Every structure is written in C-alpha cells, then in structure tokens.
Amino acid sequence: AKLAKPAAISACLEQTGHYSIAISKALHQHGIHALFLVNPRRIKAFGNQKLRRNKSDTADARLIARFLVAEQNDLTPWTPKTTENEQLTDLVRYTESITREIAKLKTKCEAAIDPIVLKSLSRRIKSEQKELAAIRLRINAIIKSSDTIRKSDQLIRSIPGIGEISSHLMLAEIPDLTHFSNARQLAAWAGVTPCHFVSGTSGRPTT
Template identity: 35%
Template sequence: MESTGVYWEPLANHLHQAQQRVSVVNPLRIHGFAKSELARNKTDREDAARIARFCQLHAPYPWQPLPAERRKLRDLTRHLHAVRKARHQHRNRREGTPPEWLLQSLKRTIAHFDEEIELIWKEIQAHIDRHPELKRQRELLETIPAFGELTATLLLAELPNIERFASARQVAAFAGVTPKHRHSGSSVRGRTQMSKMGQARIRCALYMPAIVARTRNPIARAFADRLAERGKCKMVIIGAIMRKLLHMAYGVLKSGKPFDPQYV
C-alpha cells in the first residue's frame, strides 16, 4: 500500500496483527512507476492493479510497525507541534488593530494553548522516563553539541529503529538531507540542492540546531568553514551541517556511546 493520508497506518497495523505480509511504499515510487507505464487513466481499480504489478516486480521489504512506546512518543510530539502551530497562528492575528473583543478572545485562546503545550510536554517527559531505552537514547542524543532536550526528543520520535539503517548515509536519505545533483554532459550544470525527498519533520528538527552548531559544535564549525572557503552559499552550508548532525546522531545511537569528537 501507499503511505498516503492518515488511514494507511491503522490498516497496516491491522493486517500485520492478522499475520499478513504488508509493504508500505512511498507514493512517489508508485507515481514514477505509473509514468514508466505511460498510464493514461487513474481509477481506484487501475491504481490497485498498478500497485500489485509494482510489488511483483520490485518485491518491497515487509513493513514493521513501530513499538507501542515509540508510536505514542511520535503521536505526542506531533500533537505538540500542531498545538504550537495553532498558537503561533493566533499570535499573528493580534497584529494590526483588532477590535478589543477579538483581542481579549485571542489572549484567552493563546493562554489555553500555553497551558496545553505545558501539559503535553510534561506527558512527553513522563512517557520517556517510563521507558528506560527511550530515556537512554535521548540522553545519548543530548551529548551532541547543539542538541537540546527538544531536538533530541523530536529526533527520537521521528527516527525508526536505528538498526534498520546500515549506514549514516541511509539515515540522511531517509530524512531527505542528501544532496541532489543536476549534471549532464557539458550543457547541464544545475545548482546542487538538498533533495528533500524524505521525512520533513526530521529536517525541521535539525534546522535550528544546524545554525547553532555553526558556532558551538567544533566538528560542524570546521566543516562549515571548509565549505565556505569553497564558495558555498549559506543555505547549502546549513543543509550540509544538518546532514552532518544526523550522521552524529546515527553514530551515538548505533554505538550506544556518548558523542566523542575524536571518533567523528
């Protein structure tokens, strides 16, 4: 099945519990497969047949559900993000000169969001404390310079089991922080960009730490200086630091040891 919308995961969990083999595929792969077949029509029946042909040809890996404690952590952090986003939207509505009744209503709503954010964060903390492995992994992530408690928690919530990845490069590809090149012969010399074909929430969690790491993380600082000397622009450097930080996160989680700059 394709990983689209909010319905695929409950269905995948149900089929997995029923001892059925389930594969979950990025919809971009199915879309590319349809283009390769020169598909002219799009109906539910044809889409189902196309997905079946894709599975016969490519034999995608079987899907494994997240452990219950990881799934709850992910749901909590995503809910936290949604409430914080709603608070930000209501704060923006105070700009200009809203009528007094609206301003008071916004203040009450924002205060409610503040209380809810505090409650959700406390539940996240308590949930991690109840599960020693989650707590241990978050403490490992916090040893990386520029990673605070929130960043470590968000990464822990969005990354699947680290044993799923054979290398740090695979983790970077999963998050979509790998470079995308556009070179062909002598005529095409496109600018290298971040691929962004991966988990966007991980990229969001890494953006501010990458800016902080530019000055606080000695490995990232030296790496960024080398890129700047080669004429790379600011955003390319930030993207490269995001990838470097994710490599560090993979290293501490895979080894089970705190960050050590001597082994990077």
C-alpha cells in the first residue's frame, strides 16, 4: 500500500503533558503539520454525546479519530513552542511545585513541638523561598528577552485582578494567545466552557 504524504495526514492527540508533546514534536519534525492537541475533557464530552460504551486503547483511538473528522474545522493546529516558551513553562511549573512544598512545610511548623524540628523546618522554608525568588527573577528575565512574550504578559496583566503570578501561569500553560479569536474559544480549549443540562420541563438547569 502506498502511504500518504505527511502533508496530507492529520493527527489528533489528547493533551496529556510531556508525553503528548514529545509525540507531537516527532510528528511535526516528520512533516505532519495538521496536528491537533485537544483537551481530554473535550474528547470525553464528544464521546458522551456519541453514547460511547467501550473503554480501551483501541476504542479511545477510534473516538479521537471520529472527533477529528467532526471537529477539525474548529480546531487550531498545534505548533512547537519556542525555546523561550518551553523554558518559561518549565520554570513556572517548578515554582508551583516549590510553592506547594513551602505550604506543606508551614503546615508542619504549625504542628511541630520540638524546637529542633521547628528550627529545621524554618531553615528549609527560607531555603525554598530563596530558591523561589531566584526562579521568578529568571522567569521575568525570559519574558523581557522576548518581544512576543512581553507583549502577551502586558496584555494579560491589563485584565483587572490578574497579577504577576497569574500572568506567568497563563503564559506558561496557554499556547499563543493569537490562536484564539475570542474568549469562548480559549475557554473551550481549557475545557471550562459552561454547559446547561436540563431534565424535564420543571427541572432547574445546572452548569
């Protein structure tokens, strides 16, 4: 059988972290540019709509293929991140990890009784906080070094209630903002688009 040329192939993957990114990079390098990474919630909702009953790797692959055929015109093709964007994602996710660790250590401090334990925990908290500050400086340096990222950062921070940390998180996790023509598209990509479910004529809708 004659294989289709890479440019004629479309591929769709569930966005499941570094595993899906590694596969996407490999496919992109081999010329498959009609490549789509989709929030798993969106594919699950599609499966529910189609009354999917089976759950297996084969069934999942078929469902994703059916989803791609039905929704491709409304999907945004995936493109590899720049080096700066990849660094930003890595650093921001690490700050989230450090922040959680600091919170755990503070909780342990509240429960600790022995002064030696308290001293040790306090020392670890200060060390983690110092590390966190250094990483955030690195994040800001990367943002300033890229005109595209810097402009996106300024745009995001113009939203009332969005500060430095929230902006960094959005820059790290959301692909190029220009891929979305409106807020609803972004919400759909994130899997948080409100949906109403009403049962009967007297039931109250739930979101």
